[in-house]
Amino acid sequence: MQQIDSVEYGLTDIQEYYANTGGLKRAAEMQRGKAVTASFVESFSNDTTPRKLEDLLRMEYRTKLLNPKWAEAMANQGSGGAYEISQRMTALMGWAGTANFKDPWVYDQAAATYALDAAMAEKLRQANPEAFRNLVGRMLEAHGRGFWQPDADQIDQLRQLYDLTDADLEGVKG
Secondary structure, three states, rough: OOEEOOOOOOOOOHHHHHHHHHHHHHHHHHOOOOOOEEEEOOOOOOOOOEEEEHHHHHHHHOOOOOOOHHHHHHHOOHHHHHHHHHHHHHHHHHHHHHHOOOOOOHHHHHHHHOOOOOOHHHHHHHOOOOHHHHHHHHHHHHHOOOOOOEEEEEEEEHHHHHHHHHHHHHHOOO
């Protein structure tokens, strides 16, 4: 059980949540040889009902990373917004690796929103190419680690975006 005492930061905002809580959950599972439950209490409200980790992650990914209004607001912030989007993809990978959170719809919608939508991808790539490369790289990593199974066309599109952005960052003219 962990207490969340801030409306400023959620489970997908900073690495300490998946690194510490997710890591402890993973260690307990390895020790016990079976799954364990992690619960959180949000003590900044009157409702202190313990909530399951998976339920909170689903809610947070719906309200932030996969929320069209949040996505557009972050993209409109330029470099900093692209960085925030990128960090949530890194957190998604962290939660998959430590707490086995691998809901495919999160990856599907994130890819559709940020990488496979040509206008959004170009906006993010121009605003912060390193953050965009990380975003796409995390999607490719999720596929490579077996956390997500997109179709071959999506993987090809992601690889092309990664290569294009990598070439831009390295100053390679094609």
